[in-house]
Amino acid sequence: MAREKTLFFQIFFSYHVTDPRYLVSFLMLQIGYEFDFKREADAMERIGYFLKDNNKRSPVLVPRVRGDIVTRRVLVMEYMDGIPIMNLGDEIAKRGINPRGKIAAAAKQNILGSLTMAYGQMILKSGFFHADPHPGNILVCKGSEVALLDYGQVKDLPDALRLGYANLILAIADKDPKRASESFRELGIDTLSHCENEEQEMFRLAETMFDTKLPPGVTMLQPFSEESSIKKIAVQSFPEELFSVLRTVHLLRGLSVGLGINYSCAEQWRPFAEEALYSAGRLKEEGDSFREIRKSTAVNLGAGNRDNKMDMSYDVPDGVDVRGRYDPEFEGILTRDALQFVADLQRGFRNHVKYAMDCRREAKTRYNDGASPRFDPATLFIRESEWSCAAVPPAVADRRVEITGPVERKMIINALNSGAKVFMADFEDALSPSWENLMRGQMNLKDAVGGTITFDDRARNRVYKLNEDKDKDKVAKLFVRPRGWHLPESHVFIDGEPATGCLVDFGLYFFHNYATFRETQGAGFGPFFYLPKMEHSREAKIWNRVFEWAEKRVGIDEGTIRATVLIETLPAVFQMDEILYELRDHSVGLNCGRWDYIFSYVKTFQNHPDRILPDRGLVGMNQQFMKSYSDLLIRTCHRRGVHAMGGMAAQIPIKDDPEANKAALGLVRKDKLREAKAGHDGTWAAHPGLIPACNEIFTAHMGEAPNQIQSATREEAASLTVEDLLQRPSGVRTMEGLRLNTRVGIQYLAAWLTGTGSVPLYNLMEDAATAEISRVQNWQWLRYGVELDGTGVRVNADLFRGVVEEEMARIEREVGKERFRKGMYGEARKIFTRQCTARSLDDFMTLDAYNSIVVHYPRDATSPKL
Ligand SMILES: CC(=O)SCCNC(=O)CCNC(=O)[C@H](O)C(C)(C)COP(=O)(O)OP(=O)(O)OC[C@H]1O[C@@H](n2cnc3c(N)ncnc32)[C@H](O)[C@@H]1OP(=O)(O)O
Numbered sequence: 001m002a003r004e005k006t007l008f009f010q011i012f013f014s015y016h017v018t019d020p021r022y023l024v025s026f027l028m029l030q031i032g033y034e035f036d037f038k039r040e041a042d043a044m045e046r047i048g049y050f051l052k053d054n055n056k057r058s059p060v061l062v063p064r065v066r067g068d069i070v071t072r073r074v075l076v077m078e079y080m081d082g083i084p085i086m087n088l089g090d091e092i093a094k095r096g097i098n099p100r101g102k103i104a105a106a107a108k109q110n111i112l113g114s115l116t117m118a119y120g121q122m123i124l125k126s127g128f129f130h131a132d133p134h135p136g137n138i139l140v141c142k143g144s145e146v147a148l149l150d151y152g153q154v155k156d157l158p159d160a161l162r163l164g165y166a167n168l169i170l171a172i173a174d175k176d177p178k179r180a181s182e183s184f185r186e187l188g189i190d191t192l193s194h195c196e197n198e199e200q201e202m203f204r205l206a207e208t209m210f211d212t213k214l215p216p217g218v219t220m221l222q223p224f225s226e227e228s229s230i231k232k233i234a235v236q237s238f239p240e241e242l243f244s245v246l247r248t249v250h251l252l253r254g255l256s257v258g259l260g261i262n263y264s265c266a267e268q269w270r271p272f273a274e275e276a277l278y279s280a281g282r283l284k285e286e287g288d289s290f291r292e293i294r295k296s297t298a299v300n301l302g303a304g305n306r307d308n309k310m311d312m313s314y315d316v317p318d319g320v321d322v323r324g325r326y327d328p329e330f331e332g333i334l335t336r337d338a339l340q341f342v343a344d345l346q347r348g349f350r351n352h353v354k355y356a357m358d359c360r361r362e363a364k365t366r367y368n369d370g371a372s373p374r375f376d377p378a379t380l381f382i383r384e385s386e387w388s389c390a391a392v393p394p395a396v397a398d399r400r401v402e403i404t405g406p407v408e409r410k411m412i413i414n415a416l417n418s419g420a421k422v423f424m425a426d427f428e429d430a431l432s433p434s435w436e437n438l439m440r441g442q443m444n445l446k447d448a449v450g451g452t453i454t455f456d457d458r459a460r461n462r463v464y465k466l467n468e469d470k471d472k473d474k475v476a477k478l479f480v481r482p483r484g485w486h487l488p489e490s491h492v493f494i495d496g497e498p499a500t501g502c503l504v505d506f507g508l509y510f511f512h513n514y515a516t517f518r519e520t521q522g523a524g525f526g527p528f529f530y531l532p533k534m535e536h537s538r539e540a541k542i543w544n545r546v547f548e549w550a551e552k553r554v555g556i557d558e559g560t561i562r563a564t565v566l567i568e569t570l571p572a573v574f575q576m577d578e579i580l581y582e583l584r585d586h587s588v589g590l591n592c593g594r595w596d597y598i599f600s601y602v603k604t605f606q607n608h609p610d611r612i613l614p615d616r617g618l619v620g621m622n623q624q625f626m627k628s629y630s631d632l633l634i635r636t637c638h639r640r641g642v643h644a645m646g647g648m649a650a651q652i653p654i655k656d657d658p659e660a661n662k663a664a665l666g667l668v669r670k671d672k673l674r675e676a677k678a679g680h681d682g683t684w685a686a687h688p689g690l691i692p693a694c695n696e697i698f699t700a701h702m703g704e705a706p707n708q709i710q711s712a713t714r715e716e717a718a719s720l721t722v723e724d725l726l727q728r729p730s731g732v733r734t735m736e737g738l739r740l741n742t743r744v745g746i747q748y749l750a751a752w753l754t755g756t757g758s759v760p761l762y763n764l765m766e767d768a769a770t771a772e773i774s775r776v777q778n779w780q781w782l783r784y785g786v787e788l789d790g791t792g793v794r795v796n797a798d799l800f801r802g803v804v805e806e807e808m809a810r811i812e813r814e815v816g817k818e819r820f821r822k823g824m825y826g827e828a829r830k831i832f833t834r835q836c837t838a839r840s841l842d843d844f845m846t847l848d849a850y851n852s853i854v855v856h857y858p859r860d861a862t863s864p865k866l
Pocket residue numbers: 403404405406410411412414415426429430595596648652653685686687688758759760764765766767769770
């Protein structure tokens with residue numbers, strides 16, 4: 001902070017050294033103001049009202065004044081209970097909080113975010129602002145709320161300067177040197193530049209003076225170094241009124257340095273600058289690009305602006321902190337009541353989830369020490385006794401073809417219209433869980449359940465909407481797959497911790513849709529869910545309790561929410577009866593999540609050199625461990641009276657090669673025929689183009705019967721042994737296998753990092769589960785230095801480095817230079833390589849990659865790393 005003050009005075013002197021009267025009059029004026037308490041009280045009230053009027057909740061606390069007893073010499077105001085921001089470090093230490101941990105980072109972001117928001121609004125929207133954010137004037141109160149004290153130094157910017165400054169903020173945020181130069185002129189900042197690249201230097205000067213962001217690695221600016229813009233450009237005149245802005249920005253920068261958060265206030269203030277210029281008629285709403293800018297910022301120029309309000313934050317209940325970008329469109333999802341519902345869920349179940357994750361870690365240690373998953377003797381009675389799950393709801397008795405896909409608007413409409421019986425709308429493996437994707441996904445589902453969803457594809461002049469006769473069963477029934485228990489939602493903090501991702505997905509979807517869903521889709525049942533990646537029945541028990549809790553909370557009949565559990569981890573195959581038992585009142589079957597299952601095989605046996613997989617392409621349903629798993633699942637489900645769903649063939653239609661397309665479709669048909677014959681009640685399709693074939697095969701096999709629950713008992717599967725279930729898949733390991741894993745893994749991650757969670761690659765569907773196989777298989781081959789068949793070559797770090805290099809070059813050739821340059825391939829390569837070469841295998845690649853897509857408000861504030 002002291003450094004920032006020095007910098008401010010250095011700049012001050014450099015501009016006014018020729019006329020010391022400036023400094024004397026400036027100081028006299030400020031000192032006079034400091035001792036006029038009546039003026040101070042008025043300023044405090046004016047700013048307090050302004051911030052309250054323009055926000056649902058003021059970003060900072062402004063003390064209330066006891067106006068009746070204020071005089072020029074006496075100021076009486078509300079007592080603010082907090083600690084000075086200078087003591088924040090001590091307080092964090094005193095409370096035993098890790099100063100570099102997530103909680104401390106979250107608190108600091110909150111503090112700086114609140115101050116930035118308040119100052120942006122005051123300076124740019126009102127022009128009347130508190131001009132003294134030095135640390136002594138900032139208190140940190142309960143829940144990281146910030147109180148702003150001491151209104152002795154306030155500034156009332158003339159409109160011309162306020163708008164000129166708004167223009168400069170946009171120039172800095174947009175990195176537009178031309179606009180910055182124009183703004184300088186507009187503000188009356190004259191320079192005497194004789195340097196070569198004058199416009200660029202002016203822009204650097206603008207950034208140095210009016211933005212908080214420091215260049216990478218710099219913690220202190222050196223304004224008078226030979227390289228500095230101030231040296232290169234002599235500032236001849238500078239409007240005195242702007243000094244308070246300059247000083248405020250520099251104090252904010254000092255705070256940000258102190259808090260360890262390097263961020264750009266110009267970027268954060270862009271919406272306020274736009275609002276100011278827009279209201280003054282200087283910025284026109286022109287076409288899509290302007291709307292896009294508005295969408296991507298936190299400003300509310302939409303409905304909320306009609307009454308001239310600018311709501312910049314969600315209305316949250318106590319203990320809830322939404323760190324994701326504010327968007328007025330998301331407000332319909334993030335209502336106070338919905339957030340309260342999610343917070344109550346989180347509070348009720350967080351300890352159960354933590355315990356379950358601890359148990360996962362313990363089991364992992366056992367497997368790493370040589371044990372294998374097995375049936376649990378303690379739950380023999382569940383496996384051996386006769387019991388059934390609750391009857392299948394009539395609305396979903398027939399599930400012969402289910403389509404899956406991310407919660408993307410057009411795909412939701414296409415999937416619901418596709419002719420499939422069910423659409424599994426995915427917040428999990430097919431979705432990259434960015435804030436935007438999650439919130440838009442919730443909005444899309446709400447519209448889908450309400451039957452109002454439409455999508456206007458202007459480029460193709462096509463409007464998408466739901467099939468007209470939805471009452472005639474032409475619209476697929478919706479199942480929603482929330483994320484797995486392990487994934488956090490780092491844009492929503494509850495009581496200082498990131499929320500559990502699946503509780504946010506479930507909570508928001510359930511809260512907004514349960515009533516309509518039950519009326520229009522579920523015939524009194526629902527909503528319906530798919531539950532992923534569980535390893536043990538204790539995790540199913542948590543879900544069961546969540547369902548009971550939700551039913552009770554909203555007053556619907558117990559046992560009417562229904563869920564299908566994906567059996568997609570190796571330990572879970574030994575827990576199928578137990579999982580159904582825990583969910584017996586809420587179950588509607590199990591599903592063979594084959595891709596995650598393969599991934600889990602490698603993960604579970606990561607320390608078992610005798611379990612190394614062949615090429616990924618060879619690990620199909622014909623391998624003994626895969627076939628046995630599907631057979632046992634069918635037997636288990638049918639014995640308990642629920643659906644045994646098949647899985648996903650990876651082939652998708654191939655548009656430009658009829659022969660290849662025929663072959664791909666042939667493989668899908670073969671896979672579906674195997675499933676139907678084995679006794680599955682239905683299957684998954686990745687693409688609408690596969691639905692007719694899947695339908696035809698299941699219908700040919702099942703006829704008019706809605707399922708095979710009664711007819712395909714598969715009693716003989718009871719004799720399957722542990723060895724059948726664990727048998728290592730056979731086949732060769734090849735250089736091409738290693739290469740394919742590498743280019744698929746990197747391309748998938750590159751797509752995921754840019755917001756796409758399922759992609760077609762080499763004519764196959766790729767999502768997080770299939771990409772995980774590529775990752776863990778490379779890791780396994782590297783870890784054990786496997787010999788590639790027919791070459792005598794062993795996989796090692798050098799070989800892998802070369803493969804990565806060559807495959808990156810191939811990807812660049814395939815996708816084209818331009819797309820490659822603009823994409824996230826470099827970052828994806830880094831993550832994928834790190835994951836494949838790590839000493840110990842990370843549980844999930846997406847946990848690591850998630851750090852790259854979490855964006856907290858304010859943007860660029862450091863996000864807690866997982
Ligand atoms: C292992 C697991 O967890 S499996 C479950 C998770 N994975 C999934 O759900 C994958 C779902 N499938 C998909 O995402 C896509 O089909 C992909 C990425 C595999 C292929 O996508 P694309 O190559 O873009 O498909 P393509 O161009 O052939 O699409 C043609 C049309 O079908 C639509 N479409 C494709 N797949 C789907 C789908 N799953 N649901 C709804 N519509 C779809 C497209 O939107 C497009 O519509 P349009 O003609 O109106 O524009």
